[in-house]
Amino acid sequence: MSQTYVVAYFEHEDDILGATRKSRESGHTIVDVFTPYAVHGMDEAMGLRFSRMTWVCFIFGMLGALGAVFGQMYITMVDWPAVIGGKPLNSLPAYIPITFECAVLFGGLGSIVVLFARSKLFPFKKPDFLLPSVTNDKFALVLKADSATITAKDLQPFFADFGATHIEERLEDTLTVAEGAPGSGPVHQTETTHH
Amino acid sequence: MSDAHVENVTYKTSPRMKNAAIAMIVIGAITFLWQYFQEAGELRAFANVLVSHFYLLTLALGGAFWIALQYVAGAGWSVVVRRIPEAMTKALPITIVTTIVVVLGMSYLYSWSLPRHPSEAAHEEGGAATEGGSSPLMVSPVYSAPAHKSEAHEKTGSAEGEESADELRAADEILDSKSWWLSKNFFYVRMVLYLLIWIGLANLLVKNSRKQDMDKNVSHTKANLKVSSIFLPLFGLSFSAASVDFIMSVEPHWFSTIFGVYCFAGLFVSSLAMITMITILLKRRGYLTFVNEEHFQDLGKLMFGMSTFWAYIWFSQFMLIWYSNMPEEVGYYEVRFNGEYRFLFFLNVGVNWVLPFFALLPRPNKRNMNIMFATSAVILVGHWLDLYLMVFPAYYSAPVFGWTEIGIFLGAIGMFVLATFTYLGKANLVPSGDPYLQESLHHHQ
Structure with a gap:
């Protein structure tokens, strides 16, 4: 029935x-x-x-930020060390813009993908x-x-x-x-x- | 919620609060005088007044900016809290007094204001507070970090040393090129102009809003929309210029093209924190019952956003100077980033961004009055630290902090509280004639 x-x-x-x-x-x-x-x-x-999407966004954003920091550290310190502008190899301030952008990108894309998956929306x-x-x-x-x-x-x-x-x-x-x-x-x- | 509920509620000024504010002002004045008459203590007294002056200015002007912004954006939700920024603009007349004190201390605060050429020096003989050639401020021809010029403050320079310093000052081409803007008379003219614009337009905004309480006429909202549209661009220009005049020119050889925006970011976030704090204080005393967590969440969102905006601009200024590493620019950060101010430099980011960021990120926190109050308090202390770090490293190679700083700052807060709460005692706590009032009362996320 x-x-x-x-x-x-x-x-x-x-x-x-x-x-x-x-x-x-x-x-x-x-x-x-x-x-x-x-x-x-x-x-x-x-x-x-309350929607749990905020946590999804936060976690993806953090993943993006950490990935960007460690990715850049690997690139500039291990994989292809190059002295730029007389700065030390590990120059954290130089990484910040890319870290910020990656946090936003991962947070945004991750939220959309998870939202679509949870709502069973697909092309x-x-x-x-x-x-x-x-x-x-x-x-x-x-x-x-x-x-x-x-x-x-x-x-x-x-x-x-x-x-x-x-x-x-x-x-x-x-x-x-x-x-x-x-x-x-x-x-x-x-x-x-x-x- | 009925209309009757929100009308004709005024804040009953408590005599205790008033007395406390007056006591704070007296403490501030006594501290200033005590510091001023100390051995070689004038500079520290005036530097503290400069920080407190700009602090008051950002809060009061931030109130006017907030009101204008809400009118221009056609925002409805914020009407219930609008009386608080209106009250904050009532602290603007106080900045006339503090501006006068800053101008009196010009020869200590602004090395560009000292006579540089021998002919000029003769012309200004007997001028205020310069005491001939033995002024506390020495100017080197190119930028040098205060760490190197700290000896100049100790007044131990020999006659030869002073002669050569005078010569260097006379040959200072950087100051020559800036002298069209950084000249005393033009400075006075600008001060008058700024205060006229700010006080005039802010009073107009508040006056129209108060009139609307009486006649409930929509025309006042329309009039204020026009006033706001005029105020905002004027504010942008005048405040940028004022931040250069008051703060950036303490190190006249240094420059940062983003400085006005940086000060504006501090203005916005600190005035938001003050609006939130006063709203919560009033609510705890049983006023503003109609302000609920929906309004707090919006205030929290803006505070979160503006704190992040501040961090963005703070970092933009830092990174470009750090990266290019040019001597005339990087000296500013040499003393702050690598010098004795290093701890405070990082603490500044911590209290103005990291802490508010994580405190205001979750939704329930923005709807929690206690968390909002604590975060606002942190931001307001952080704003003082931010201004301290803009001003003090120009004069002292290592941080100075003591009762002088606390006392003079208390005096400024006392004046602010007195002006703000006196106004709140006169007006309805809600703009009861505003056409957006109902929208604001039923505001929902």
Whole structure:
């Protein structure tokens, strides 16, 4: 038996923020929230834990910096020693610009690669759409219907306060509908990063 | 959050704080006089005033710069804390007093201001504080590190030595080529000009903002946008020139084309630290309840960024001079990097960049008031050290530190606190008429 989901659609940023917050407070399981753009405060409303991307960036940046320092030390002291401008072979200040650039480069590229890997994004991936409008003007909240009491009908008054335009039930295998339409995929709030 | 909640809250000036500030000013004044009347102590007294003067100037002017920046950027989030930089600009009039003291100590601080040609010397006979030829400052024709000229300060030079020093001074072509800018009268004109621009425009910004509290009119925001657009380029030029005048010219043979930017980086990061610190102080006393961790995170981000910017400029200046290794430039770092100042030189980077960098890197730290407060305090102490390292190695081959430094700096802080908190006691703690106020109250990362 496949899992049933309740999908509620909203028109405004504030509505879906309120609906998400209330759903969580009432103990519903939030599967995901789809919005056309990153909504500020949504992480908190959904109760997501803080993104670990910052650590990925930090570690890659440090790797880049250390690699650059030791790489340059190896090049200028061991592999091909050359006296430049009368400076000692191991002249740390001369390494700093390249160290800095490598830290930025590794931090940036490493973050992107890890972000794509974690979000399962890769070139030529076919976009999955819950509803094409969530990349345009609609906001969708997906809840797990984990007991008999939670159905689209029961949740009608619950979401009415927030001006839900439409509420529907979907089975797991119909939740994401592959669309051939070009364009970017939905914004998964789980993958937004903050700095 | 209702509008009623944020309106008409003013800071109640506590008499204890006021008395403490006045006591600090008295301590500063007494320390200055005590140091001045010590045997050969005038130079150290004036050098400390110069450091404190520039410190105050960067904080006060940083407040004005911050306000102008927020207007020009159309920033909404920062409206709730804007009264604090506004209050900081109220310390600008104090710099009139400190500028006068610096000008009084010119013959000690700025060797370029001394008469160099015999005819000039005769002309300026009886001028302020130069005491004829036995001035504490000697000028060598090409740059020489203070390590070599330290004997000059000890006033033990024989008559022959002084004669030859006078001759060298008269033949100083580097100072001749700079004399069009580094001349006393032009210096006075510039001082007046700077203070007029800074105080005039900063007061205009604050006045418009205060008027908006009353009539809630958007036109004041528009007017301030215009004032800010005029202020920012003028600030850029005048502050660069002022940092050359006040600080770089203590070693008139040395030059660094990035010096203005370097001082600006220090100005931005230290004024941010001061804004953060005052905000937290007020919040701890129960004011500014609407300022939350979202605002602190943005302040922290900027502080982090500007601390790194400072380090970037600090290193850019250092590396180019270190790499090219030209005698007229590298002497500046010879005394700091290889001399007695080596420890302080590295400590400077530690407190102004390494520590703030790692303290402010994680997100939760920027949202934590205690960590933000401690980091701001470190940056503010670091800013003093930064200025100390720009000024003192020009006069002393080894670091001098004692009650004089502490006392005079306390005096400057006392004046700053008095001016800032007096203003905070007069105005609403939030610009309640600002069109961006609601955006700022609901600010979210």
